[in-house]
Amino acid sequence: MSVKDTSKKGASYVKKSPWIIHYDAASCNGCDIEVLASLTPLYDVERFGIINTGNPRHADIFLVTGSVNEQAKPVIEQIYSQMVEPKVVIACGICACSGGVFKTCYNTMGGIDQVIPVDVYVPGCAVRPEALIDGVVRALDILEQKRAAMDAGLPVPTPEVKLGVETPRVLHTQDDPDESGTPIEPAAQGGEGAKR
Amino acid sequence: MSGLFKLGKMTLQSLFSKPATVAYPAEPREYYPMTRGQVSIDIAACIQCGTCERGCPTGCLAVDKANYTWSINRYQCVQCQHCVRSCPVHCLTMRHNYTESATEKHVDVYGLTPAQRAVKDAEARARAEKQAKAREAALAKKRAKAQAEKGGAEKAAGTGAASAAKGGAGTTAGSGDASGGDEGARNA
Amino acid sequence: MAKKTLVPFGPQHPVLPEPVHLDLVLEDETVVQAVPQVGYVHRGLENLVDKRDFQQFTYIAERICGICSFGHSMGYSQAVENLMGIEVPERAEYLRVIFHEMSRMHSHLLWLGLAADAFGFESLFMHSWRLRERLLDIFERTTGGRVILNFCIPGGVVHDIENTELEAIVSTLRGMREDYDQIAATFLDDASVRSRLSGVGYLSKADARTYGCVGPMARASGWDVDVRNNGLGAYSALADFKPVTSQDGDCYARCQVRVEEVRQSIDIITELASKIPDGETLVKIKGNPAEGAESLTRIEQPRGEAIYYIKGNGTKFLERCRVRTPTSTNIPGMCATLGGSDLADVPNIVLTIDPCISCSER
Numbered sequence: 238m239s240v241k242d243t244s245k246k247g248a249s250y251v252k253k254s255p256w257i258i259h260y261d262a263a264s265c266n267g268c269d270i271e272v273l274a275s276l277t278p279l280y281d282v283e284r285f286g287i288i289n290t291g292n293p294r295h296a297d298i299f300l301v302t303g304s305v306n307e308q309a310k311p312v313i314e315q316i317y318s319q320m321v322e323p324k325v326v327i328a329c330g331i332c333a334c335s336g337g338v339f340k341t342c343y344n345t346m347g348g349i350d351q352v353i354p355v356d357v358y359v360p361g362c363a364v365r366p367e368a369l370i371d372g373v374v375r376a377l378d379i380l381e382q383k384r385a386a387m388d389a390g391l392p393v394p395t396p397e398v399k400l401g402v403e404t405p406r407v408l409h410t411q412d413d414p415d416e417s418g419t420p421i422e423p424a425a426q427g428g429e430g431a432k433r
Numbered sequence: 434m435s436g437l438f439k440l441g442k443m444t445l446q447s448l449f450s451k452p453a454t455v456a457y458p459a460e461p462r463e464y465y466p467m468t469r470g471q472v473s474i475d476i477a478a479c480i481q482c483g484t485c486e487r488g489c490p491t492g493c494l495a496v497d498k499a500n501y502t503w504s505i506n507r508y509q510c511v512q513c514q515h516c517v518r519s520c521p522v523h524c525l526t527m528r529h530n531y532t533e534s535a536t537e538k539h540v541d542v543y544g545l546t547p548a549q550r551a552v553k554d555a556e557a558r559a560r561a562e563k564q565a566k567a568r569e570a571a572l573a574k575k576r577a578k579a580q581a582e583k584g585g586a587e588k589a590a591g592t593g594a595a596s597a598a599k600g601g602a603g604t605t606a607g608s609g610d611a612s613g614g615d616e617g618a619r620n621a
Numbered sequence: 622m623a624k625k626t627l628v629p630f631g632p633q634h635p636v637l638p639e640p641v642h643l644d645l646v647l648e649d650e651t652v653v654q655a656v657p658q659v660g661y662v663h664r665g666l667e668n669l670v671d672k673r674d675f676q677q678f679t680y681i682a683e684r685i686c687g688i689c690s691f692g693h694s695m696g697y698s699q700a701v702e703n704l705m706g707i708e709v710p711e712r713a714e715y716l717r718v719i720f721h722e723m724s725r726m727h728s729h730l731l732w733l734g735l736a737a738d739a740f741g742f743e744s745l746f747m748h749s750w751r752l753r754e755r756l757l758d759i760f761e762r763t764t765g766g767r768v769i770l771n772f773c774i775p776g777g778v779v780h781d782i783e784n785t786e787l788e789a790i791v792s793t794l795r796g797m798r799e800d801y802d803q804i805a806a807t808f809l810d811d812a813s814v815r816s817r818l819s820g821v822g823y824l825s826k827a828d829a830r831t832y833g834c835v836g837p838m839a840r841a842s843g844w845d846v847d848v849r850n851n852g853l854g855a856y857s858a859l860a861d862f863k864p865v866t867s868q869d870g871d872c873y874a875r876c877q878v879r880v881e882e883v884r885q886s887i888d889i890i891t892e893l894a895s896k897i898p899d900g901e902t903l904v905k906i907k908g909n910p911a912e913g914a915e916s917l918t919r920i921e922q923p924r925g926e927a928i929y930y931i932k933g934n935g936t937k938f939l940e941r942c943r944v945r946t947p948t949s950t951n952i953p954g955m956c957a958t959l960g961g962s963d964l965a966d967v968p969n970i971v972l973t974i975d976p977c978i979s980c981s982e983r
Binding site: 279284331334335337341361365375404408409410 | 452454455462490491492502504506507508509510511512531532533534535536537538539540541542543544545546
């Protein structure tokens with residue numbers, strides 16, 4: 238099954254109703270209350286069959302918030318290991334994506350992807366419930382791909398833990414026909430001036 | 434038993450009114466004009482002063498003056514609007530739509546097209562030339578003024594007998610010459 | 622001789638919104654002792670005063686806690702203004718108090734939903750959070766964010782709110798009141814809620830003073846401690862203000878106090894919106910805090926009294942910023958009330974003190 242990007246209008250969110258488990262790893266709670274607000278009547282992800290369970294062994298999607306601190310690191314690793322394949326990790330909020338304002342603090346790791354493999358990043362401070370729903374829909378597609386790989390007996394595609402990995406850069410100019418921009422090669426970064 | 438029908442009125446009303454749920458993503462969401470979504474830049478207007486980079490509380494902005502680029506890590510921006518408020522040329526704006534979720538992080542670098550870069554380079558060269566010319570003119574003016582003063586002092590020293598005796602001994606003699614020259618000029 | 626068992630509670634638990642660990646020592650079904658272990662949310666953000674100047678630190682102070690976010694930005698801004706001797710325009714003071722009271726309402730509605738969910742009353746959780754969405758709508762319309770507002774900075778507020786907008790806010794709150802009264806009555810008059818919460822987790826007034834409890838937890842035990850009573854800022858414009866107290870001291874009393882405080886907040890906002898003066902809303906700050914200057918500010922956050930201490934050292938970076946949040950003083954009181962309670966009552970007691978662990982650990 239080829240890798241495809243989920244569009245918002247896709248019907249993949251009706252294929253399966255995943256259960257989520259949510260944990261706050263050194264977060265300010267802003268993103269956590271928005272995660273809970275997605276369950277409440279205005280956004281109501283329970284329309285899609287999503288239930289917030291307390292048991293990692295029953296969950297498909299792991300919603301993590303917060304820039305991880307040293308004491309939360311073993312807790313996240315334990316919850317992740319207790320979940321059963323296929324599983325998806327969604328990093329909710331800026332702190333979970335990259336550490337946010339707390340990146341330079343002395344005991345924060347700087348994001349969830351420094352500890353466990355992350356499949357979807359949802360930015361926002363605090364993350365909007367609509368962005369979260371978009372992220373969950375994207376995660377459902379990834380879940381389908383993982384299950385297909387498991388059924389076929391192939392190894393499950395898992396992203397890497399990005400400990401110490403630099404974020405790639407993408408260039409946008411005004412007459413760039415492709416809105417997604419052009420990736421900048423890391424080797425040519427220093428010579429960007431020399432190129433022109 | 435007393436609490437049994439307390440929510441009855443609300444429940445009955447909800448049978449006949451619109452549901453409270455916004456059926457996102459089937460129904461698109463409307464934003465308010467003030468909603469803080471993501472920062473966008475008009476890169477042609479940016480002067481690469483670095484005020485936004487210094488003021489950012491998360492350190493997600495980077496300005497490269499030599500290459501005329503401005504970059505933002507949208508996975509680190511907390512949408513506080515500090516950069517939008519502090520930009521001196523107002524080239525930054527806050528858009529209402531939030532940054533989309535993604536499977537990989539990336540840093541957005543905004544730069545100029547080669548044509549725009551050529552224009553900016555030409556402007557920078559013209560500015561540098563103008564500054565060099567102005568510096569040259571100021572230096573020439575200063576040298577001319579010094580020359581004029583020295584010439585006047587020599588002329589006055591030629592007529593004054595006392596200054597001729599003091600002359601030729603170095604800086605003190607030079608200043609003596611000048612003062613003597615001034616007096617001589619005033620007398621003359 | 623009853624057998625003692627140790628049951629770990631948290632950090633990951635369906636009832637807990639935030640991670641805190643309690644080691645419960647049980648004898649059969651009764652909790653004998655509760656030993657807390659905190660530190661799961663500690664980010665060490667007070668250390669960031671070395672790296673971010675005193676104006677940028679407002680954005681960090683806001684993110685100490687997402688629920689009490691506006692309170693922290695207001696307390697920090699007031700502390701900086703005291704430190705540098707800056708006079709804030711009166712209109713800004715009124716706007717700050719209006720938003721702070723709305724923040725209190727949203728926090729209490731959030732707490733009501735979580736407390737109801739803790740013992741299974743899930744439909745009330747949905748109703749109170751649905752009502753809370755109307756407040757978040759007001760926040761988004763006026764400041765741009767639902768949870769983190771970025772509205773209050775040292776010197777005043779970021780932009781002005783028109784009087785027409787304030788009238789719209791007051792009419793929305795008035796429309797909410799009827800629904801809110803129904804929800805509050807459902808919660809407080811329900812027989813099963815009363816039987817689960819009455820008489821549970823009793824804290825006497827003397828104990829509340831000994832353990833140093835603050836906020837609704839102390840006020841439910843009969844001790845009327847409330848910083849808003851001091852009449853600082855725009856609170857001095859209120860015709861009369863009496864803290865909501867109760868004499869019972871159990872979980873039910875704490876719920877009653879919070880439910881009543883929401884109604885009090887609606888009244889405060891209505892009164893201040895009618896009395897708000899015209900004028901500027903922001904003064905520009907010039908210069909840096911003086912060396913050795915110190916300031917101490919107290920505000921009444923939704924969970925109790927919060928103290929902000931900051932010290933300058935002559936540069937644009939502060940020397941020290943220390944925040945004493947209400948939950949850090951309430952936790953010892955909570956552990957005292959847990960002694961002697963049933964295991965089934967533990968989530969109720971923990972949630973009725975309204976724990977905000979990210980505030981207490983910063």
